[in-house]
Amino acid sequence: MIKHNVWICLCFLTIGATGSFAQAAAEPKTVSEALDHYVSGPERACMVLARAMPEDRYNFVPTNGEFKGVRNFALLVKHIAVDNYLNAAALLGEKPPIDPGPRENGPDSVQTKEQILKMLADSFLYMHRAMRKVNDKNLMEMVDYPGGGRVTRLAVVTSALAHPMDIYGQMIEYLRMNGIDPQKLPG
Numbered sequence: 001m002i003k004h005n006v007w008i009c010l011c012f013l014t015i016g017a018t019g020s021f022a023q024a025a026a027e028p029k030t031v032s033e034a035l036d037h038y039v040s041g042p043e044r045a046c047m048v049l050a051r052a053m054p055e056d057r058y059n060f061v062p063t064n065g066e067f068k069g070v071r072n073f074a075l076l077v078k079h080i081a082v083d084n085y086l087n088a089a090a091l092l093g094e095k096p097p098i099d100p101g102p103r104e105n106g107p108d109s110v111q112t113k114e115q116i117l118k119m120l121a122d123s124f125l126y127m128h129r130a131m132r133k134v135n136d137k138n139l140m141e142m143v144d145y146p147g148g149g150r151v152t153r154l155a156v157v158t159s160a161l162a163h164p165m166d167i168y169g170q171m172i173e174y175l176r177m178n179g180i181d182p183q184k185l186p187g
Contacts, residue, residue, distance in 0.1 A: 031139060035131040035157060042164035043124040049171040050077045050120055052185050055113035057178050071105065073174045077116050078106035080164045084123035086146035087160035088130035091153055093143065097126070100146075127160060 028034035053060070058074040061067060071079060082104045089096040098119075099107050110119050134153050142150045172182045 031136045032132050032134055035134050036128050038161055039124065039127050039131050042161065042168070043127075045168050046077070046080055046164050046171070047117075047120065047124075048185050049168065049175060049182065050117055052175060052180055052182070053113075053171075053178065058113055058116070060174055060178060062174070062177055071103075071170075073171065074111075074113075074116055075105045076167050076171055076174070077120055078110060079104055080167045081116075081120045081123035082106045083146075083163050084120075084127045084160065087156050087163070088123075088126045090143050090145055090156045091130035091134060091160070096146070131157070131160075 028037050053073050058077075059072045061070060061072045082098065082100045085096045085098050086100060086104070101107055106119065110116055134157060139154050139157075140152050143153055143156060145151045145156060175182050
């Protein structure tokens with residue numbers, strides 16, 4: 001599992017370096033700067049999709065096919081936020097600032113599109129803060145991982161960069177099922 005996570009992280013870092021450095025005014029000079037920079041890709045991608053879904057469709061769940069028990073669109077967005085909070089808290093050695101809720105779907109009190117967007121945006125701010133604390137000296141230190149166990153900070157970084165993009169793929173499908181073409185959204 002850890003070898004798999006290291007491989008994924010290296011792929012993300014390579015892909016991120018290729019596309020992100022070309023867009024950046026100044027290349028990151030440290031591990032901390034690079035990781036903080038790499039959070040911006042998933043942040044932009046997920047925020048664009050979360051904003052694009054109309055509020056009256058935030059409870060959308062696919063019904064045609066085998067979709068029993070899947071998260072609705074709102075819960076997908078909240079799940080990204082919760083996971084961001086859990087991963088960032090692990091990197092910082094802190095208690096997560098929110099209740100992850102059942103199945104990591106977040107607090108029930110967060111219901112409206114505006115509340116969910118704020119939760120998502122705030123979770124990425126917290127993730128940026130956490131990534132700025134990771135450096136070449138502590139990258140391989142063991143930390144407590146959400147859900148139990150101890151892993152390297154590198155494994156948490158890997159999860160933090162990969163997980164939002166997993167859910168992003170589901171969000172794209174939900175948007176398409178609602179007649180919204182993600183390729184036509186402002187980036």
